[in-house]
Amino acid sequence: MRAYRSSTHKSGSSSVAARIAALSLTAAITAVSGSAFAQTINVWSGYPEMAPFYEHVAEGLKEKYPDLEVNVEAIALREHEKRIALGLTSGSAGVTVIELAGSTASRYIENDLLPAAPDAVASFVTNKDNFGEFFVDAASKNGTVYGVPLFRGQGALFYNVDMFEAAGLKEPPQTMEAYTDYAEKLTQRDANGKATVSGWSLRLSGGGQGIAEKFWINLFQYGGSVIEEVSDGKWQANYANEAGRKAVKQYLENVHVLKTVSPEMPADAEAFERGQTAMFIRESWVIADIAAKSPDLNYATAPLPVGSIALPANLYVNAVEGEDAEAAWAYVQAANDPDNLVWLLDNVGWLPNRSGVDYGVVTEKVPAYGAFVDYPADYKFFTLPAIGPIEEVLTRLAAQLTNAYGDASLAEDDAAIDAMLAKAAEETNNILKREGLLAE
Amino acid sequence: MLQQKRWRFAILAILPTLAIFAWVRMYPIVETLRLSLHEWNILSKNKPFIGLANFRELFHDQLFLNALTNTSIIAFGVVILTVPTAMVIAGLIHHRTHSRFSGFYETSVFIPHVVSLVPAAMAWKWIFDAKLGPLNALLEFFGIPAQAWLFDPVLSVICIIVLCSWQALGYAVLIYLVGFKNLPVSLFEAAKLDGASGVQRFWHVSVPMLKPITLYVSVVTLISGFNVYAQAFVLASDSQGAPGRQVRVLVLDMLENSFRNYRVGYAASEAVVLLSIVLVLTLIQFGLLREKGRK
Numbered sequence: 001m002r003a004y005r006s007s008t009h010k011s012g013s014s015s016v017a018a019r020i021a022a023l024s025l026t027a028a029i030t031a032v033s034g035s036a037f038a039q040t041i042n043v044w045s046g047y048p049e050m051a052p053f054y055e056h057v058a059e060g061l062k063e064k065y066p067d068l069e070v071n072v073e074a075i076a077l078r079e080h081e082k083r084i085a086l087g088l089t090s091g092s093a094g095v096t097v098i099e100l101a102g103s104t105a106s107r108y109i110e111n112d113l114l115p116a117a118p119d120a121v122a123s124f125v126t127n128k129d130n131f132g133e134f135f136v137d138a139a140s141k142n143g144t145v146y147g148v149p150l151f152r153g154q155g156a157l158f159y160n161v162d163m164f165e166a167a168g169l170k171e172p173p174q175t176m177e178a179y180t181d182y183a184e185k186l187t188q189r190d191a192n193g194k195a196t197v198s199g200w201s202l203r204l205s206g207g208g209q210g211i212a213e214k215f216w217i218n219l220f221q222y223g224g225s226v227i228e229e230v231s232d233g234k235w236q237a238n239y240a241n242e243a244g245r246k247a248v249k250q251y252l253e254n255v256h257v258l259k260t261v262s263p264e265m266p267a268d269a270e271a272f273e274r275g276q277t278a279m280f281i282r283e284s285w286v287i288a289d290i291a292a293k294s295p296d297l298n299y300a301t302a303p304l305p306v307g308s309i310a311l312p313a314n315l316y317v318n319a320v321e322g323e324d325a326e327a328a329w330a331y332v333q334a335a336n337d338p339d340n341l342v343w344l345l346d347n348v349g350w351l352p353n354r355s356g357v358d359y360g361v362v363t364e365k366v367p368a369y370g371a372f373v374d375y376p377a378d379y380k381f382f383t384l385p386a387i388g389p390i391e392e393v394l395t396r397l398a399a400q401l402t403n404a405y406g407d408a409s410l411a412e413d414d415a416a417i418d419a420m421l422a423k424a425a426e427e428t429n430n431i432l433k434r435e436g437l438l439a440e
Numbered sequence: 441m442l443q444q445k446r447w448r449f450a451i452l453a454i455l456p457t458l459a460i461f462a463w464v465r466m467y468p469i470v471e472t473l474r475l476s477l478h479e480w481n482i483l484s485k486n487k488p489f490i491g492l493a494n495f496r497e498l499f500h501d502q503l504f505l506n507a508l509t510n511t512s513i514i515a516f517g518v519v520i521l522t523v524p525t526a527m528v529i530a531g532l533i534h535h536r537t538h539s540r541f542s543g544f545y546e547t548s549v550f551i552p553h554v555v556s557l558v559p560a561a562m563a564w565k566w567i568f569d570a571k572l573g574p575l576n577a578l579l580e581f582f583g584i585p586a587q588a589w590l591f592d593p594v595l596s597v598i599c600i601i602v603l604c605s606w607q608a609l610g611y612a613v614l615i616y617l618v619g620f621k622n623l624p625v626s627l628f629e630a631a632k633l634d635g636a637s638g639v640q641r642f643w644h645v646s647v648p649m650l651k652p653i654t655l656y657v658s659v660v661t662l663i664s665g666f667n668v669y670a671q672a673f674v675l676a677s678d679s680q681g682a683p684g685r686q687v688r689v690l691v692l693d694m695l696e697n698s699f700r701n702y703r704v705g706y707a708a709s710e711a712v713v714l715l716s717i718v719l720v721l722t723l724i725q726f727g728l729l730r731e732k733g734r735k
Binding site for chain 2: 078081082085086088089107108110111113205206208209262263264265266388389391392395396399402406427
């Protein structure tokens, strides 16, 4: 614009001025065309701590795609879920790489909102050298690959070694019953007997399905599950039973009888890092969090008694055609580059899913990863089923559990616990029935 | 002919505004009503008509009933706390109109109304904190045991009422101040001559005369109380640490049903129930004000 003005107003006054004007015009056109043809992709994540990783991947792609602009937007998981629901249905998302659990992605795939991965990407995913069957299934639907596995949420016990030693505990608990014994020994109290450091930090409050997911992990140790597949595609609640009673009773016993923990006590990784709880069950990202926030903490990790949740997060792209889509899929594959995956484990702490990568450089440096990669041969895993109403099942169960955890009268009344579980299971089965998923 | 032209001009002039109003205000309401009669998961192209099934399910849904109860308690609790407090504070400020600090009084009461909700709620979250909060420190100083403000089912609702009232107070005081300034001075002078004390003048003259203002403030506060959401969300939120008890309110339940449970039709039926409640309250307000006008 500026170049055009100077050339019209000063035409013929000076050949130098005309040349400058022409050069300016050329530069302006180049700049405009450059920005018009620059590729732009978005990366949406539900874990704020993943932002540095996605930016790191984008940085690495600059050589191959110098004009590629990557907008990384990593926000809280619940907001991320809303953003996906609105962004994909309104078609306003642009070409976007979306990080999503396979269980949640199935809804979008069923409604044609997420396309199948290009052939080259699908071949990369199905190559047995790259991913185990569990992860391929989690990124696929009816045998078609839609996403690329990236990382997983897997639980293990984190415990404070100094507190264990002070309590005379030589090794981590091996059974769920031992967890309660340990919690009692580890709880630190004031002169009035009130807990000041919780023995075992349990998820007792808050909103959303997290409470039910954490309950499921404990329930799994007792042989139960929130829902189980009875026949092909048909499910039913599986916690109104002895396993469910034991799991709920353990929460209640710790809160109301032994008082090793209370809802208002500091909890989770933050409390662990500050020495306000002796042990808790969490995913591997806590390792990187501790390294950043409390590097001098003397802690260790241990596998859980029976097994753990393994919640795979995959990367999907909402388009397959066009240059931007091509760049987006290239980005997804670059995220699975061995160097990037080692960077992810080292700097963020989420466990990469790709096989055949040497993570030794990180796991040897940080022994705490041992519980996540070096577990017993018979160690079992479970994941959230890829069925539409799983979030509703868990959210509603979480509401029932929150009420139960706050009810001291349930603590020593097995019949009342059974009644509470039966009521919750009925609600779960009603949801499954409404969606045509209930096993008869 | 001229009359007709004027009419045509008036209609043409008002048409763009009406169109925008219809699009922005009316269409979403009609669409919400329509959606409430359909089953829709936000992702599907199909929206089967299911009649009143969503409403039938709603009144057997424990979470919805819980949300409705909590929301009603919060809304009426905020009115009960805010309206008398606002009237008294406005009365005191009005009494000190000629003081050089009157501007300061008005501003300090109004500030919470304009402060951004999230940082304000975070500050209240700290105040109510069971371990580190100054409220429990104060209670313990007087020998009262510390309370789990954000975790107890009853106390967590009270916390939201306090937070909402703190925010609503500034606006209510402002409206009452306008009301006080419009009261006829002669009545107060007459009451004073008759020997009425300040408190008696407030109770027997100001309060009855301010009835229309009280009605307006009550209904506006009640309606905003029924739309409570962010306060409940922030007081219970925490990425880690100890999140508070999630007090279930209607708007939160709607958001959960829409975007986590993918049941937009069902959430729309909740919105219709909320709309009906607000509509009834508004009609009551109009009715009472008309009754007052006739007298």
